[in-house]
Each structure stands twice: as C-alpha cells, then as structure tokens.
Amino acid sequence: MRRKLLACGFALCLLTTAAPAAHAQAADVVSAPLVFGVPAAQQAVAYWLADGGAKLKTATPLGQPYDIQGERVSEPIVPSGKPIQFSPMAPMAEDEPPQTAGKVYFVGGDHQPHWCSGVSVYSQYRNLVATAAHCVYDMVSAPATNYHWVFIPGPATDGTAPFGIYAGKQVFTHYDFTQYRDPDRDVAFVNVYSGVVPSDDGTLTTNGRLGEIVGMQGLAYNRTINETTAPAVNLFGYPAGPHPDGTRPYSGQNLERSAGQVSATNLTSPSADQLVGVESPFTGEGSLGSAWLQDYQDEQGLGYLNGITVGVSDTDDDGRYDTGVSPYFDTVLNSVYRAAASYWTGRIT
Template identity: 55%
Template sequence: MIALGVGLSVLSSTVVTSPAQAATVVAVPLAPAVATAQEVARFWLADDAANLRNATPYALRTVAGGERLSTEIVPDGTPHSVPPVEAENPVAGDLPMTSGKVFFIGGDGRPHWCTGTSVQSQYRNLVATAGHCMLDTEAPAGGLGKWVFVPAYSEGATPFGLYVGKQGIIHYDFDDIRDYDRDYAFVTVYSGVVLSSPDVLTNLGRLGDKVGCQGLAVNQPLPPTADVFGYPAGTHPDGTGPYTGRTLERSAGSTFATKTTGLPADRPVGVDSPFTGEGSLGSAWVTGYASDTRTGYLNGLTISVADTDGDNRYDTGISPYFDTELFLVYRDAAHRWTGSITYISG
C-alpha cells in the first residue's frame, strides 16, 4: 500500500490534526464491543433476514441542483494510488463482488439502506460509502444505528455474509460543519457472519478475502469516464421508476466539474449517470474497471444526483473530489484492525 508519509492516528472519537496537511479525522463508534456486534448481526439475519428484506432506500439529501462546468479540477497535492485486490475464490460474473448494500437504522427508527463497496486496506476490512450513510446528520452526533454491509446483495440474499461495522472514519469538517466536499466515510467491519441456526453465528472470514477490494485513486485529473455501481431505486421527477434497488446496477459515463445548489460543497464532481438518488447514495465510481478481475480504482462516491438539463430525469451523479484530505482519512481507516465477532469456523 502506498503511504503519504504523514503520521496520523486516532483514538476513539478523538480528533487528531496532521501537522503537514492540517487534516482532521474523526472515528465514530458503531459497534465497538463484540457482544453489541453480535446483537446487530442477529437483528438483521433473524427470521430469514426479514429486516434486510423490509429495509427501504435512504432518502436523505438524494437530490441537488446541478450545473455542468467546463473547468478542470486542479489536484491539491501529489497523485497517489492504492492497488486493488482480487477475491480469493471469485464466482462467475462481470459485476463487482465488492459492491453491496449498507444497512442501518435511520433517525426515524426504521431500517434503511445505501450502497457501499469494499476497498483495499491492511486487514481487508474496509467499506467506503457516503458520509451521510454512516453519520446521522439529523442528530447532534453519532453514527446511524445497527450499521452493517452485505456485499453482492441481491433479492434479499447474503451470498458472502454480513459484516458488522465497528467504526466509521470521517473528516472532521463533515462531522462539525456538514461540509459535503467531505461527505465520505470509511467503515471498518468485523469478519463476516451468517446465521447457521436460529441463534448461532458462523464466521466467514475477512471481507476483502471473500469479495476482493477496489483500489483507490486520489489527486488525479478527472478520468474520461467512470463506471458507477449501485442500487438505485425511487423515481425520476417525471414519475418513471426504472430501478427497483433489488440488484446491483452499472452505468458508465464521462466525468466533469459541477456547481451545485442545495448541497454545501465547493468542489463537487459529476458523472453521466441515469441512476435515481434513493438507494444509489454511496455508489462506487470506479476507473480502470476490468471485468475479468472485477476491480479498478475507487475515484468517487455518489452523495446526490441532479437533473442538469431540465428534462425531469436525473442525468448526473455527484461526488466529492478525491483529494489529499480524503486520502488522509482513508489512510487512518486502512490500518485499523477489527477481528471477528465469533470464533466458530465456517
């Protein structure tokens, strides 16, 4: 893994400042104790995963006003990349095993979901998603409840198990002032589990070993195109609803600088994508995607969508630009160990 050469550490929810880049990182506890994580896993997996099946797409800040710009994005530092990792035992197909749904309890007390993706880390235990799909931005502080990741989720199935979030790592500016240029989260997850009997959790191993890990690219010029992987649902403004959110969808399009209204961000980027907002929050933007390995480089995360041409159909996904600040948050998260919530071998 390529390091930035900056010492950075975070303990609990303490904010630590990097003297070189003045970046600050916040660690948000999700299920810090094994007993709590076990309860979370059983909540989602009990009754034939009824709570997973009954969850609805998260509808917070799904839509923004957008204008496409012809200006270039200027990186704020040295370009860096982290290579992807293939799954140990890949299954047939051309869509990434790394993408899946993140499930949680929203501020309304009900189960919801966004999209997330496995990304390279030291312990193969890291999920990237939109920051407001981990942090409860409608509350004074804290993470969304009972947070889990299910890679390759499809029609209620958990083919590679369920992974309980231990900590969410975010930028201080998103936690403190809701700066949507920092609307990203890297969540450390325990090893995966399935419910092998009504009350017995069976360990499936580390996330990245099971499904692989996307790489990461930061401080890069905007790529000509990006593949977007997510679970869009909901409807366009004209009432059409082309997506159900039940299975992973893929779109590919050009990228560009954007100007947004209704979303406090100074340097967002856009991608041509017909995805609707609900469900696609947290969708991975992958550059250099190879269908044979089903990996590439994560270079964006959908935080909202926009209709930029006024035809009442969404045509643009919006993401923060992946810069040095993001890399420092990622780098802190990528070295955090989590372990297992059960020692029963699967």
Template identity: 45%
Template sequence: MKRTLVFGGGVAAAGLLAAGLVAPAQAANDVKSTNLANTNFAAWQVINYWWGEKHSNFVNATPYNVETDVKRAKHISTGGPSADSKAGIVPAIGDEKKAASKSKNVNLPRTTGKVFFRGADGKPHWCSATSVQSQYRNLVATAGHCVYDTVSNKATLDKWVFVPGYYQGKTPWGIYVGKTAYTHYDFDVYEDGDRNYAFVTVYNGVLPDGWDRKKRRMKIKDVGRLGDNVGGQGLAYNQKVGVNVFVFGYPSGSHPDGNHAFNGKTLKWTYGKTFAVQAPAIKGEELIGTKSSFTGQGAIGSSWLLQYKSAKRIGYLNGVTIGVSDTDGNKRYDTSVSPYFDGETYGVYKAAISNWSGKIA
C-alpha cells in the same frame, strides 16, 4: 473546502496514474472516527436486529432517501476541483478465484453491496457501498450520510452492516458488522458536501449456523475477512477531471416525472467521463459529476471506479455517489454527483486502513 497540504515524499509512475504510495501529510484532527459497534456484545445486538424475526428488517428495509436530490447542481467550465498534491493510487485486492478470462460483457464487481442501518425514523434502510483495500481486508467505502446521521444530528446511524451481493434476504458472502467509522471533520461538523464520504472498518463476516437451545439464540459461524471473500477496490486520488469511470450501485425510486426506472434489487452500472460540478445546496464547491440515469434512492454510496478491469473485477475507487441531479430541468435525473477525491480523502482513508477489527463468532 480546499486546503493546502504539504507533500510528504516521492512518487512513482504506474500506467496512466501517478502512483503515490507516500501521501500528503494531513492533520490528525481533520479525521473524525466514531464507534459503531466496538464490542462483541454490541456486534451481537446488531446481528440479532437483522436476523431476528425471520430477517424481517432486511426484507422490510427501504432505500435511504435522505439528501438524494441535489438541487441546482450545475456543470462548470472554470474553477471546481483541483489536486492538492501529486496524484496517487493504492492497488486493489483482486477477486482472483472466479476471474473471467474474456468477456464482451461487463463483469459486475463482487466488492459492491448494500449497507443496512436504522435511520432517524427508527426504520431499516439501505445505501450502496463497496469493499476497498486495507491492511486487514476489512474496509468499506460509502457516502458520509450513509454513516453519519444528518437528520437527527446523532453521531452515526444505528445497526450498521455491509452485505456484499445482497439479494432479497440472501447474504452470499456473509454479513459484516461495522466497527468504526472514519470521515472528514468538515463533513461531521459542517456537513460539507465536498467531504461527504466515509470509510468503515468491519468485523469478519458471519452466517447463520443453527439455533443454540441453551442460550435461546441463533448460532453463527465465522466466514472470514471481507477482502479475502470478495476482494477490495484500490483507491485513486488527485486524478484529472475528464476521465472515464464506471459507477456501480443499486438505484431505486423514481425520477421527478414519476417514472420508476429502477427497483434496487439488482446491481446496475453506468459509464462516462467526469466533469466539474458545483452544488451550493449541499455546500459543494469542488464536486465531480458523470452522466447517469440513476435515481438517487439506493444509489447513494455507489462506487466510482477508475480503470476498472472487467476480467478481475477491480479498479480504483475515485468517488462515491452522494446525490443525483436533473441539470436540464426535464424532470429526469441525468447526473450523478461525487466529492472529488484528493489528498484529504486519502488522509481519512489512511486513518482507517491499519485498524484491525477481529471476529464476532
């Protein structure tokens, strides 16, 4: 759903992107915010759910398979997404501590990880997600339906956490409990595919720190802010369609022909140009796609990074995977699909970036 926005200031050029640090004006009621765990006690309950019983919920979590297969998605040559104001960027937070100087390989971003939550079926699931730049270095971006429960129509999914670099029960940079979720009103109310993205503020990360015999519970230690530990991607909006992007995520599940190409255990990537896509089945009139063999389960929420710099592991978030599609009918997924990031996307992001989360420990 495209709206005409009034641009509220000047912009400056920055390389191939027009860097608009003053963004389009947006009505406050276009942004929906919902508490996930807004007290320390609530955050403790979330941690206990994931770390209790020898991390069994982490281990048993399965890739989220809700709305992964985008039926009848098609490439279009006319119409489709268009900028609603001037192009703009928000710079990234670099992962400078271990930046590789030169490498022929693609260095995977430490910002990417998995979001875990309890689904409408009462079972633990996960999607892909990434850390993004914000004032308090505490923000995560993913698909809207990896935050908002489109199955039961409950406000949000339960027990929501982000774990960068998660691998088989290991949480190398800590576990970050979601505090508040921000999405576009049109997704929250109408499940508009063009607005299927979410930004979530998270508490400082925590790790186990022994057992408290007196309180009969696990002790935890604070490991600091998300962005300080893994960096945070920038944001790009109102960019041209037809640019190259890297897509980073944890695909799992099978192609329609039964081929099980990915297991979701390790971070994967694809690279290609974006193009305009429409998908009436998910109310998607202004989507973008890129050629990708990713299967949908687990890959939902994957980050689309524009101008990704492998040495510093940072770029500009310019999309999130909301589904995959077999566009040529050969029973193999060939396209990943994302909303087009425009000024309204920036408006949701802007509503989230200045909100402090604090510590749990």
C-alpha cells in the same frame, strides 16, 4: 466548502496556524465507534436476521440529504498534490469473481431500517467499506452515528446474504462533515468485523474477512479532470427511487451499472465547491454510496475507487435525473482513508 471560522484567543489561533500541514490533515480525521464491543455487533447482526431476515426485506432506501441544483461544466480541476493510488485485490478464492459492491443496512435517527450502496476497498486487514458519510451518520443528530450498521456484499433478491454479513465496528470521516454536514467531505470508511453466516440452528459461523471473500477495489486520489483527459468511470450501485417525473426504472433489488465522464460542477445548491459530476441515469434513493470506479477492467472485475455518489440532479429539468455527484477525491480525503486502512477489527464469533 470553506470551513467556518471560529472565534479564539490570540495564543490558540497562533498555535493552530503554526501547526504543520500534515498534522492539520491528521487532526481533521474523525473516528467513532459504531458498536461498543462484540456483543453489540452480534446484536446488530441478529437484528437483521430475525424473523427470517424480515428487516432486510422491509428496509427502505435512504432519501437524498441534499437538493442538488447545477450543471456539469468543462472547467479543469487541477489537484493540489501528487496522484496517489492503492491497487485493488482479487478475492482469495481464485475461482470466485469479485463481489465488492453491496448494500449497507442501518437503523437511522427515525428508528426505521434503511439502506444505501457501498463497496469493499483495499485495506491492510481486508476489512474496509466505503460509502457516503450520511449513510453512517444521522444527518439530523450528527455527529451521532446510525446503529445496527452492517454491510452485505452482493445481497440476493430474497434478502439473504450469500457472502456473509459484516457488522460495522469503526467509522472514519472528515471533521467538516461531522461538524458542518459539508457535502464536499461526505465520504466515510467503515471497518467491519469478519463476516458471519447463520446456520440452520441459528448460530453464527465466521466465513472470513471481507476483502478475502469478495475482493477489494483500489483507490485513486488527485487525478486531473479536464475536457480532453476527463477520466471515465463506471458506477455500481442499487438505485431504487423515482425520477422527478415519477417513473421508476430501478427496483433496488439488482446491482446496476452506468458509465460516463467525470467533470467539474457549477452548483447553486448545496453550498459546496469540491463536488464533481458524472453523466448517470441513476435515481437518488438507493444509489447513495455508489462506487465510482476508474480504470475498471471487466475481466478482473476491479478498478480504482475515485468517487462516491452523495446525490443526483436533473440538470436539464426534463424530469429525469442525469447526473450523479461525488466529493472530489483529494489529499484530504486520502488522509481519512489512510487512517481507516490500518485499523484492525477481528471476529464476532
């Protein structure tokens, strides 16, 4: 979406337009704390573990923030910059397969517990989660963030966290999302503290940094999209909601996978011009924040993140969702990622 123009004096406008492009991109990155210090992070974890993890079991998947109407089209998308990618990494324990996908849990602006999908991605300090920005920011009162935000990779169906609980510390996203709710920039990177696991007496023990425990997916930006070379992606997420016809093929309890070709989209709603689509049967609730992985290798369980589900659409009006949509991963979103990828967190115990 084109940014809204703001009124300003001549001197201020002149300084803004004269700034180098790299500085402008850096200025577009917005960072905000999810907690103010370790005690607040401990409280976030305690909230979800209380009463035998009752809130984990009763949390509901966040609903779609956008009414997405439109279709996938064959028009090419030519990136404005050179291709950029960051390689994935396996977990430190060689006998453990990557478990990068999981759920992000939080208390929203309605003061109720919710969850979305999320994924562990490469960063310098092995501490980064990618998800939809509206799964971090409250869409009603943004730029306020949701609270008690944690990431649980590979959650068990009984509500436990076999790979630990990772409390969110800092979020990085784009200015256009926090100020204008721009779906073209609906991607967030959250730095998490090292994970903790509860002991029998209720105390928390550190089990390690996220990327070392579960692995980290790579990232890819500025990839060309057209009819002949459109990249195939594998989607990983936890869909849970109904189709428009009321059927519920997914429970939200298990990690689901679908695959399809990425294409440009022609949307009548919402107002956006940089969303891409992929053929996918995932329903919206629960799958928001799902990872789109290109060049995914089953043997390694790793690929390159090149999309995040921010909504789904029924493009042929048959009562079944058939398309997932994501912001196009371009140089601008890469600048958000690079700011988050070098942020250190630490431990809460």
